Amino acid sequence: MELTWLDKEIIRELQGDIALEPQPFLTIASRLGVSEEEVLERIKKLKDEGIIRRFGATLQHRNIGLKANALVAWRIPNASIDKIGKTISSLPQVTHCYQRTPADVFPYNLFAMVHGQVREECRELAAQISHELGLGKYEILFSSRELKKTSMKYF
Amino acid sequence: MEQLDRELLSMIQSGFPLVSRPYHEVGLKLGITEADVILRLANLKDQGFVRRIGAVIESRALGYVSTLCALKAPAEKLAEVERIVNAFAGVTHNYIREHELNIWFTFMASSPDELAKGIKEIAEKTGLPVNSMPSRKTYKIKLEFSIP
Numbered sequence: 001m002e003l004t005w006l007d008k009e010i011i012r013e014l015q016g017d018i019a020l021e022p023q024p025f026l027t028i029a030s031r032l033g034v035s036e037e038e039v040l041e042r043i044k045k046l047k048d049e050g051i052i053r054r055f056g057a058t059l060q061h062r063n064i065g066l067k068a069n070a071l072v073a074w075r076i077p078n079a080s081i082d083k084i085g086k087t088i089s090s091l092p093q094v095t096h097c098y099q100r101t102p103a104d105v106f107p108y109n110l111f112a113m114v115h116g117q118v119r120e121e122c123r124e125l126a127a128q129i130s131h132e133l134g135l136g137k138y139e140i141l142f143s144s145r146e147l148k149k150t151s152m153k154y155f
Numbered sequence: 156m157e158q159l160d161r162e163l164l165s166m167i168q169s170g171f172p173l174v175s176r177p178y179h180e181v182g183l184k185l186g187i188t189e190a191d192v193i194l195r196l197a198n199l200k201d202q203g204f205v206r207r208i209g210a211v212i213e214s215r216a217l218g219y220v221s222t223l224c225a226l227k228a229p230a231e232k233l234a235e236v237e238r239i240v241n242a243f244a245g246v247t248h249n250y251i252r253e254h255e256l257n258i259w260f261t262f263m264a265s266s267p268d269e270l271a272k273g274i275k276e277i278a279e280k281t282g283l284p285v286n287s288m289p290s291r292k293t294y295k296i297k298l299e300f301s302i303p
Contacts, residue, residue, distance in 0.1 A: 001216075014210035020193050020200075022176055036175055043173055043210070053213040056171040057164060057196075058206040058298065064156070064164075065303040071252060071259065082292070089295035097294040098223075103286035106225060106256060111288075117303050141252040141259070148241045148249035151207070152263060154217055 001049040006034060008155045010042050014052070015153055058151070066115045070122040071141045073108035074130070081110060084133055088112050093125055108139060156204070159185065160195055161302045164204065168299040171208065211298070214263055220270050221263035222289040225256040226281065233258075239280045245273055256286065 003011075009032050018024040025043075026036040046052045062069075076084050081099055088110075089097040096113040116122045119142060126140050162185060172180040178196070179189040187195075199205045214221060228236040233251075240246055240260055249260040262277075264270035278285045 003217075011210070011212060015212055016209055017207035018209050020178075020197055020208075022178065022189060022193075024177065025173075025175065040173055040175070046210075047173075049216070050213055051216045052210045053296070054169050054211040054298075055173065055209070056169045057167045057208045058211065059164060059168065059300055059302075060203050060206050061300050063203045064300065066300060069250075082294075085292065085294035092301060094295060095298050095300075096296055098290040099292040099294070100223065100288040100290050103225070103288050105227075105286055106288065109291075111223070115300070139254070141254045141256075143250040143252050143259075145251040146249075147237050147251060147258075148246060148260070150247050151209075152212070152214060152219075152247050153244070154212055154214070154219075 001045075001051060003051075004042075006032065006038070007042055007046060007051075010039060010046070011051070012153075012155045014043070014055070015151060061115060062146075065117055068116040068119040068122045069143045070114045070116075070119070070126065071143075072112045072114050072122075072126045072129075072138055073106070073141075074110040074135050074138045075102070075108050076110045076135065084135065085110060087133065088129060091125070091129075093121070106139075156302065159187070160199060160204075163192065163195055164199065164302055167208070219263050219265055220267050220289075221261060222270065222274075222287045223259065224262055224274065224277075225259045225286045225288070226283045227256050228258050228281070228283060232281070232283075236281050236283065240277060243273060243277065245270075262287075 013028045019027050025039045029036045029039040085097055093114050094112050098111050100111050102109050114122045130138050174180050178192040182189045182192045240249055245263045246260050252259050264273055274285050
């Protein structure tokens with residue numbers, strides 16, 4: 001999709017935090033010198049085209065009680081990795097799941113982010129996944145401190 | 156957290172109404188007024204439950220490339236490494252994890268060249284090897300939570 005100047009300005013506005021006022025999109029439209037309708041239309045188009053992946057509230061998951069965050073990594077043969085990746089992805093506690101190029105010092109190719117209220121939940125889930133899918137050895141790395149967490153600023 | 160707040164947050168993680176008066180729309184679904192929705196959201200932000208309300212942009216659709224990096228920082232270098240890595244705008248998430256490889260960060264750039272340059276710069280400035288594990292396939296990205 002070819003982005004117009006308006007698309008870029010809208011992305012710039014929406015990559016932050018919209019206003020908590022009755023007509024937040026009108027506020028944006030006024031700033032950009034266009035109509036509220038046009039802004040809403042562009043947003044819907046950006047969403048349909050997959051440029052906006054999601055529009056809504058981003059929660060601070062640690063503060064809502066999900067204090068345990070683990071990166072779990074497995075080493076899966078190529079023949080079965082897609083199927084395994086999709087299966088693991090169906091679990092609600094898994095927010096991210098990727099096939100990655102392994103590093104020499106970390107020779108794993110399937111990565112999942114698992115969240116829970118306490119670490120034991122994540123440990124149990126990882127063990128359950130590995131056991132039921134016959135995945136063998138895995139690594140589970142808990143985050144102990146968040147050093148940076150921002151949303152990328154495009155444009 | 157009040158049950159009503161829980162419902163409110165569950166509703167707007169992804170189904171935020173793209174209409175002229177979105178908070179009014181949400182209020183209709185929950186049986187409360189627009190003002191109440193706005194007040195509740197202001198509170199939820201103040202209390203640190205909501206980071207922001209807006210668009211999550213698919214960086215790949217904009218031509219960005221990204222990777223996950225890990226490095227092993229000795230204890231005495233941790234603060235310095237944190238400072239160096241965090242200074243890059245393309246680093247959006249950076250965590251200490253409990254492993255020999257103790258610093259894990261995501262890094263994105265507008266081109267593969269920029270990405271490689273950035274990683275090289277981090278390696279040079281920290282004096283540590285940076286292990287980059289780019290994604291080959293994405294099975295899931297869904298940062299939506301069931302609120303406990």
